[in-house]
Amino acid sequence: MKLWVTPQGDRWLCAECEQDCAQAITEQGWRMAFVKIDPMLRCAECKQGDVEIFD
Numbered sequence: 001m002k003l004w005v006t007p008q009g010d011r012w013l014c015a016e017c018e019q020d021c022a023q024a025i026t027e028q029g030w031r032m033a034f035v036k037i038d039p040m041l042r043c044a045e046c047k048q049g050d051v052e053i054f055d
């Protein structure tokens with residue numbers, strides 16, 4: 001999950017929602033703060049955890 005610094009505050013976004021938000025990221029200049037692999041994190045958009053498989 002990536003933590004984005006946005007005009008509305010910090011928000012975690014999964015890879016899918018990052019793609020959905022690509023326009024806002026570009027237009028509003030969202031800055032990626034850092035990446036954290038933590039299954040407890042939930043995406044601010046879809047409320048899902050990381051769906052990637054790490055193995």
Ligand SMILES: [Zn+2]
Pocket residue numbers: 013014015016017018043044045046047048
């Ligand atoms: Zn999401």
